[in-house]
Amino acid sequence: MFRRTPRVFAATLAVAALALGACAEKTTETPAPSGSPTAAAFPVTVGGLTLEQRPEKIVSLSATATEMLFAVGAGPQVTAVDDQSNFPADAPKTDLSGYQPNAEAIAAKDPDLVVLSDDRNKIVDQLTALRIPVYLTPAAQTLDDSYRQLTELGTLTGNTDAAADVVQRMKDDITKIVAEVPQRATAPTYFHELGPELYTATSKTFIGSVYTLAGLENIADAADADGKSAGYPQLSQEVIVKANPDFVFLSDVTCCQQSAETVKARSGWSSINAVRNDQIVELDDDIASRWGPRVVDLLRTIVDATAELPAS
């Protein structure tokens, strides 16, 4: 998956900040949670990685990892993030690249922990050779993967309790939102658009599992029944028109200038329920392509957009 052009809407920012306490907005808690373990709790071990001391110069090369680090209260320990890490706004953005990670450029920041989503260019080997600790946060397949990454980042950065709070709050919020989903005889169908070339995601993907929580049925599932496309098939237009989804969700708004208007203007799409009933939802590209705490906002958006649909 490709992350998208940085751009966050102020409204989303505000909502996310309030909902998640990502910028330490939550009640009276300070960024460094009082209950969190201090240096005494170190060394810590996660998987094969052992840190002797609390990391104070963290470099994050993944937009999702950056969101997670700040959410668990490790923000003050982060010294540099990559060029795609546009949330939260006060993250120390640099021109480091997560797509083309460069060991020298990373080492120049003298980090005591590097967080990456992809092991490209043998970067993990190179950093390990330089004795720089590396923690990988690969793209989540399930919500549990997200919870695990948040928990482990909390452990590694000495923010165990705060991380547990974040995970618990996410679980509670999701439970609450799912409870609002109306009971219907038949699930509304949807098409989730990753790009104007009509790449999409099936229910087997992380994003697809969020739609499943919202009680929706994916029209693309049959297209990748064998899983050969890893859950991301490219659909023929006529298959989409024939499937007649009730909703179209766009996650290519910022990257590719798609909108409800451009979808309506597409040749042959005017007869689709989603177009006819004005049920085209423009998502935030970033929120829809990351697996951090803001996945709750994504679920909220989806449920809010689909709740009004009368039970057919």
Next chain:
Amino acid sequence: MPRTLKKVGPVGVATPPRPGGLRKRWLAAGVLAVLVALVAGVSLGPVSLPPGSVAIELLNLLPGVRLDSGLTEREVAIVTELRLPRAVLGLLVGGLLALAGGAYQGVFRNPLADPYLLGVAAGAGLAVTVVLTLGVGAGGSLSGLPVTIPLAAFVGSLGAVTMTYLLGAAGGRSRSPAALILAGVAVSAFLSAGQTYLLQRHADSIQQVYSWLLGRLATAGWQDVRLVLPYFLLTSLVILLLRRELDVLSVGDDEAASLGLHPQRSRYLLIAAASLGTAAAVSASGLIGFVGIIVPHTVRLLAGSSYRVILPLSLLFGGAFLALTDVVARTASAPQEIPIGVVTALLGGPFFVLVLRSARRVLT
């Protein structure tokens, strides 16, 4: 396909006009191929529709006809709004690429001159990548049609051909076909490197650019047909009007001049028209290789080596070839799409080898 292979003169020498019967037969075959491609294009797809109903819906497109085909409104849209424009666009783009390829081969007196080998593709690719990654002139439109990408593709492809031409065929006096091709390779490599660099710097646009590069008719609609049609008409008009000049040019500039022609002027006109056609094709459907080189040569091997014959037939057969290839692209692994550039190479390569082997003459 009737296989009437005849002995013809070497490439570059206009054969005397052959008996009209054969020419007419090939022309009829070309028109038939286009019709077959059109019918296949609207009847076949990942969604199966009864052929009879499809035929009725096509009749309904005629003014004053209202027959009941038994199709739902959405199925009607699939036929008239998705398959039909896609088939038409395939015909236009394939025709343009084959025609431009044939024209380049004639102008440069080089059987290997193809829009792609001359750097056109790399030039268009770089320009479009600049637009997509840097957002230069994003959203520019002319009377409601998006023009930024087609315009960029045109500027890029014309610039690349000019570079190749200046490097490899100074003043059109190059006596070595290899020099031109090598220049094209060098220009392509240079421009592709620039494109790769840009993509590395703007990784977030990779998916968009990549899918464009692989070629697509997948998202074709009438708006794309409207975009390509004027360029198609202009390009084919210019090249077909100049097809006799091409025959003379292929003999030599001096002969052309002695016949009262302006070899250089014709050459520039042809290059500009072929580049415009290629750019229009590329901008509507991305990079689709192979058509520009395979179709004209197949026609040359089967129907004769005069450009008067090659060019119109390339237009017809190129269009039919691409429209049929597109049917394969959307049905082979339905409901998913296969990039059409992949299919043209997979089908075109072996087919061309077959034609080459069965033709009892050598391309020189």
